[in-house]
Amino acid sequence: MNDASPDPDKDPNLASAEILAPPQSIDAFFARLGSTADRLPKRLKQFANYIAANPDKVAVSTVAELAEGADVQPSAVMRFCQEMGFSGFSQMQKLFRSDYSQKWPDYATRLAKLREHGTESPSALLAEFVEVGRASLENLLTTVDPIALQQAVDVLARAETIHMIGFRRAFPVTSYLAYAFEKMDVPAVLHSGIANINMEHLIRPNDAVIAVTFAPYTEMTIDMATKARASGADIVAITDVVTSPLARLKAIQLLVSELDVGAFRALSASLSLAIALAVSVGAQRNRM
C-alpha cells in the first residue's frame, strides 16, 4: 500500500522481516491492529483484544498494569508493541498520549507559528482565530459543569434584578448579556463603570450579579463583586480557572478556558456560554 520499496523481497532472508514504520496516528494503529490481529500468537492476540476494548487505558497505565488487566506477562506487552512497529511500549504510549491532547492544539507551537508569520495575511490570521474558536467551543462542553449551570440559571431566574459586571476584555460578554436580557424583558442592569457608581446602594439582597473576568483579572470587577456579595446578593462568575479571585466569593462558577492567539482571544466560548445562560434564564422566568 504505502510500501514503496522496489523489490519487496529480493533477499530471501527478508521473508520474515517485520521491520515496519511505527503507526503515526491512533487510527493507523487500529487499522494495523485489525489487519494483523489474526496472525498474532495467543497471548499477543489476547493483549490486542484488551487494548481494543480499553484504548483509553493505554495513555495512563504502566506496562505492568496493562499486563495485569489483560492477564498476560509484561514481556508479552513488550513483544506486542514491537510487533506493531514500535520500538517499545514507551513509544506506543507516546502516540496515545499525544492523541489525547491533540484536541487542545499545541499552544506553544501555535504561538510560535503566529510569531513567525506575524506579518502574514489577514486571512491566515482569521483562519487561526476560527480554528482556535472551534477548539475552545468544543472544550467548553467539558469545562462547564451542567449542575453549576443549572444552579446559575435558578439563581438568576429568582433574582429581582440582574446586575452585570465586566470590563475590558469581558465587556463584550456583559454587553451582549444586557442586550439579550433587554430583549426578553428581564430586569437587568449593565454596570459600565463609567461613573463609579456605588454598588452597595444599588444592589439589593434579592438581586443577583453576573461577574465576568479573565486573567489578568480586572481589579474593579473583583471589587464590585466583593461589595455586591457583602450586600447579600448571589454571584454567578464567568471566569477562566478555579484559582480566579472570584472563587473566594462563594460564587457559582462557570469556567471557560479560551485559547489565545497571541495576546488575544476570540471570545467565542465565553459569548456562547453567556447567551445560553441568558436564554435559559429568560425561559425559566417565563415559566414562573
Next chain:
Amino acid sequence: MNDASPDPDKDPNLASAEILAPPQSIDAFFARLGSTADRLPKRLKQFANYIAANPDKVAVSTVAELAEGADVQPSAVMRFCQEMGFSGFSQMQKLFRSDYSQKWPDYATRLAKLREHGTESPSALLAEFVEVGRASLENLLTTVDPIALQQAVDVLARAETIHMIGFRRAFPVTSYLAYAFEKMDVPAVLHSGIANINMEHLIRPNDAVIAVTFAPYTEMTIDMATKARASGADIVAITDVVTSPLARLKAIQLLVSELDVGAFRALSASLSLAIALAVSVGAQRNRM
C-alpha cells in the same frame, strides 16, 4: 481509604500542621486549589495557575514536562503536590488518571448525550449554541473574501483615527474592537451613541469607520455611517448579506452569516472576524 490511623492529629500544636488528607476527587482538588491558591508563594501559585488552565495534561505528563510547561523547577512541582495534601506527584497523578477515562468519549458523543436531556436543560441549550457557533465559524472562512479583508486592513491601517459604530446586537463586536485597538495603541473611538453625538464634526476625511450591523439593521448605525461617508471617511462594513443598507455607501464589505438558535445568535463568527481584523491592523501599523 486505606489510611486508617485512628488519631490523625492528637497533637495540640495543630496551628502549623499542614497535614491534610489528600483530595479524593478532581472536584475536591480544584475546590481546595481555589481556596488556597492565594496563600501560595509565587512559584507554586504559578504552577497552580498552569494546571488550573491545563488540567488535562496532568494525567499524561511527567513532572519534568509539567515543570517546563509552567516554567518552574521540578522541585516546585513536588512542593506544590505536597502543599495540596498529596504525598507527592505520583499520588496526585493517580487521581487525575482515574478521572481520565471518563473524558474519552468524543465531542460528538458528549453533544448527543447533552441533547438527550431535552431542550429544557440549560446544558442542552449550551450544546446547541456551541454547535451552531462551530458551524458559523466554519462558514466564516467561505463568506469572507480574503481580498476584501486585505483591503479593509489597508484602509484601517492608513486611517488617522478609527471610528467604531455598532449598537444592540452589534455592540459586543465594536466594544471588543475598541478593547483590542486600545491594547495595541491604535487611535480608535468607540461611538457608544449615548449622547447622540454629532458625527459630522467628529469624523475627518482621513479617518476610517468600522460599521457593524445585522438584520434587522439598526437605524442609527446606518445614519451615522452615511454621514461619515459624506465627510469623506472610508467605511468598512461588517454585516450579514450583500443587500445590507451599508452596501450603498461603497463600503468594503465583510460578510458574516451567523446561524441562530431561536431568536439569538452566539456571535462567535462576528467576534472572530473582528479580532482578526483588529490584530491585522495593529500589526500592519507597526510596520509603517
Next chain:
DNA sequence: ATCAAAATGGAATTTATATTCCAAATGCGG
C-alpha cells in the same frame, strides 16, 4: 513419538522518573 521452531513466563538489567536534600537567593520585620 520426536525434533525443531515458536512462544511464553519470569527474573535480571537498564533506563527514566520521582523525590529528597542543601546551598543560594529572596523577602520581611525590627
Next chain:
DNA sequence: CCGCATTTGGAATATAAATTCCATTTTGAT
C-alpha cells in the same frame, strides 16, 4: 541596614518502570 525565616533552583539520590535475556513450555510437522 541587618538578621531570620521562607522560598527557590539545581544537583544527588532513591524508586519505579521499561526493556532485555534466557530457561522452560508449547506447538506443529514429519
